[in-house]
Amino acid sequence: MYNDFDRRALLKVGSLSLFGFLGYGDVLRLRAQALTPAKRDISIIHLLLSGGISQMDSWDPKPDVDSKYRSQFAPIETNVSGIRISDRLPLTAKQADKFVIIRSMTHKQVSHESALALICSGHDPLGTVQFPAMQAVISKELGPRTDLPPVVSIPSVTGSWEKSGFLSTRYNPFNAGNPNTDNYKVRDLDLPMGVDWSRMDHRRSLLAMVDDEFRRLDTTGITESMDSYSQTAFQLMHSAQAKKAFQIENEPEEVRDRYGRTSLGQGVLLARRLVESGVRFVTVSRGFNAYDHHKDILPLLGNVFLPELDRAYSALLEDLHQRGMLDSTIVIVTGEFGRTPEINAGGGRDHWPTAFSLTMAGGGITGGRVYGSTDERGGFVKDNPVQVADVVATLYKKLGIDPDKEYVGNIGRPVKIGNNGKPLEFLMV
Numbered sequence: 556m557y558n559d560f561d562r563r564a565l566l567k568v569g570s571l572s573l574f575g576f577l578g579y580g581d582v583l584r585l586r587a588q589a590l591t592p593a594k595r596d597i598s599i600i601h602l603l604l605s606g607g608i609s610q611m612d613s614w615d616p617k618p619d620v621d622s623k624y625r626s627q628f629a630p631i632e633t634n635v636s637g638i639r640i641s642d643r644l645p646l647t648a649k650q651a652d653k654f655v656i657i658r659s660m661t662h663k664q665v666s667h668e669s670a671l672a673l674i675c676s677g678h679d680p681l682g683t684v685q686f687p688a689m690q691a692v693i694s695k696e697l698g699p700r701t702d703l704p705p706v707v708s709i710p711s712v713t714g715s716w717e718k719s720g721f722l723s724t725r726y727n728p729f730n731a732g733n734p735n736t737d738n739y740k741v742r743d744l745d746l747p748m749g750v751d752w753s754r755m756d757h758r759r760s761l762l763a764m765v766d767d768e769f770r771r772l773d774t775t776g777i778t779e780s781m782d783s784y785s786q787t788a789f790q791l792m793h794s795a796q797a798k799k800a801f802q803i804e805n806e807p808e809e810v811r812d813r814y815g816r817t818s819l820g821q822g823v824l825l826a827r828r829l830v831e832s833g834v835r836f837v838t839v840s841r842g843f844n845a846y847d848h849h850k851d852i853l854p855l856l857g858n859v860f861l862p863e864l865d866r867a868y869s870a871l872l873e874d875l876h877q878r879g880m881l882d883s884t885i886v887i888v889t890g891e892f893g894r895t896p897e898i899n900a901g902g903g904r905d906h907w908p909t910a911f912s913l914t915m916a917g918g919g920i921t922g923g924r925v926y927g928s929t930d931e932r933g934g935f936v937k938d939n940p941v942q943v944a945d946v947v948a949t950l951y952k953k954l955g956i957d958p959d960k961e962y963v964g965n966i967g968r969p970v971k972i973g974n975n976g977k978p979l980e981f982l983m984v
Contacts, residue, residue, distance in 0.1 A: 595955045597918050598830040599693075601838045602823065602868065602888040605671065605713050606846030607911070609894035609904050611933040612856050613641050614912035615658045617896075624896045624932050627853045628861075635923040643861035646869035652923040653872045653881065654916035655982065659927020659936040662892070662908045662943055667844060670891035670908060672716040677947030677974045684964050687720035689947055690836040692972050694719075694726040696956045701833035702794035704729035709822040713843040721965035728838065731829075734803045735821035741801045800832035801825070810874075815866035818842075823867040827874055830884055846890055850901030864888075872916055885918035885953065896934040910936045913946070918953050920982055944976030952978040 609626075611617050616630035616639060630639040633651030640648055640656075662679075664670040669680050678686040687695075690706040699705045708717055711730035719726040732741055803811070803825050814820040819841050826837040841860075848855050868888060875881040893911025894904030910929045916922055927939035948958035951973055958973025 595953065597883055597885060597954050598834065599690075599836045599885045599887065599918075599950065599954075600823070600826045600830060600871070601690075601836070602819075602864075602886070603674075603713065603838050603840040604846045604864070604888065604890040605840050605842065606667065606844040606848070607670075607890040607892045607894060607906060608846050608860075609848070609852060609856065610658070610910065610912040610929070611894070611896060611904075612853070613644065613861065614656050614914060615929055615933050616641055617931065617933045620896075620932050623898060628857060638923070638925055641861065643857055644865045646865045647872075650869050650872045653876065654886070654914045654922045655920055656925045657913045657915070657927055657941050657946075658910075658925060658929055659939050659941050660889070660893075660911045660913050660943070660946075661936050661940050664892070664908055665906050667847065667891060667906075668714065668716070670906075671714060673943050674889065674891045675716045676720070677944040677972075677976055678970075683966050684968075684970070685715075685720035686964075686970070687722045687726070687962075687972075688717050689950065690717065690728060690838065691719035691722055691726040692951070693836050693954065693956070695722055696960075697835055697954065699833070700835065702797045703800060703829065703832055703834050705834065706836040706838075707731050707826075707829055707834050708838045709734065709825055709840070710818065710842070712838075713840050717838060722962070728836075731801065731825065733818050733822070734825045735816060735818045739803060796832060800828050800834075803828060813866070814870045815863055817863045817867070819863050820867040820870075823871050827871060827880075831878070831880065848894070848903050849899070849905060850903035852894070852898070852903045875917060881917045882919055883917075885920070885950065886916045887913065888915075889913040893933075896932040907934065910934055913941075915946075915982065919984070921984055924981070926979075926981055941979065942976065944974040945979050946976070948973035948976030949978040949982050952983070 611624070612626045612628055616626060616628065618625065618630050626641070628641045628643050631642040631645065631648055632639055633648040635651045638651050638656070640651070662670070662673055664673050664679065672678070672680040672686065675688040676686040677689065680686070694705040697705065706726070706728045708728040709731045710733040712718060712728055717728060732739065799805075803821065806824060806828075811821065811824065814824040819839065822839040826839050829837050846860065871886060872881070875884050875886070890911065892906055892908035895907045898904060910933065927941060928937045929935060930937050951958040956972070958971070958976060958978065960972050961969040962972060964970045
């Protein structure tokens with residue numbers, strides 16, 4: 556009721572207090588409520604294209620430039636008039652009314668590790684501070700909804716940038732494994748053969764006695780980490796709901812085919828199942844540096860990477876929409892940076908953080924729009940530059956988390972989780 560309580564309303568309430576309806580204490584209480592974002596029940600699926608996808612060959616085609624820059628892929632119209640993307644994304648083009656393309660992302664981190672740390676946390680990396688990834692902050696602030704872990708990585712985290720940093724390791728993502736394997740099962744989700752729950756509970760009681768002594772002597776936090784992992788494992792093993800969420804084999808064959816029988820496609824389908832069962836944040840990747848195409852970029856993108864992404868992303872958007880889940884699920888697609896406009900001697904493109912693209916859908920965001928633009932070669936931002944911290948702050952705000960909230964970092968200094976980013980108003984509607 557008071558989530559949108561603004562200054563004008565505050566003055567009105569203050570005047571009401573003169574007539575005995577509300578006291579000054581009530582006014583202060585309402586103002587405090589107005590300044591605290593309402594927590595929203597939104598999940599996030601992040602398609603992390605580690606290595607850096609080429610913006611000119613995907614979301615920001617430049618068909619009229621010189622041949623040493625030009626993609627071999629032609630731009631095609633989408634289902635939104637005036638928006639064109641690569642012809643290697645034909646299924647995605649039919650879903651353009653559901654997503655926003657930001658063509659003016661920019662930062663200065665040129666190495667994969669540093670850029671991934673920035674993309675995942677909103678902070679430029681520092682040697683002395685281990686910033687927590689956005690999903691770890693969400694895990695800490697919002698906690699689990701169900702028996703499932705609040706944050707999951709598929710198939711696994713690509714590096715430390717997806718982890719909890721200076722926060723407790725209990726906020727690290729749960730690694731789900733690769734669902735595009737025969738007889739996929741999450742590791743250790745079932746009891747060992749010959750062990751029943753009575754015997755397992757007895758083992759746990761003995762383990763607890765030993766752990767108490769180790770915990771008393773431990774100054775490193777390792778015992779706490781092991782405890783949190785063990786607790787997650789036992790909770791999953793006990794939960795029929797959790798086991799069901801991971802049973803991707805229960806999906807109809809035609810649905811699995813529509814997402815694509817690849818690690819990314821089946822990973823995205825599993826992400827939809829997990830979000831449907833209460834997971835707050837799922838990262839899906841093809842593994843570290845998969846999109847790092849320093850040579851042969853056009854045949855690799857055209858024959859493998861873009862068709863795979865096209866099937867998975869378009870199927871996810873359509874599926875979420877049909878299930879009534881798109882308004883409560885934000886889908887982000889991005890690498891850690893873009894690629895150079897000029898094609899190098901090996902037929903590849905190199906690292907380029909100066910200008911790249913990101914797409915975002917769902918969570919109440921109005922699709923069918925493009926924000927920002929680049930120059931004629933796709934190498935420099937021409938208007939409306941967007942910093943990574945602004946995107947992270949926007950996501951926190953969408954979830955009802957205050958981006959200006961401060962944590963005390965590992966060197967004892969306060970850290971704003973949103974890194975002073977400014978929420979992007981065009982993504983709030």
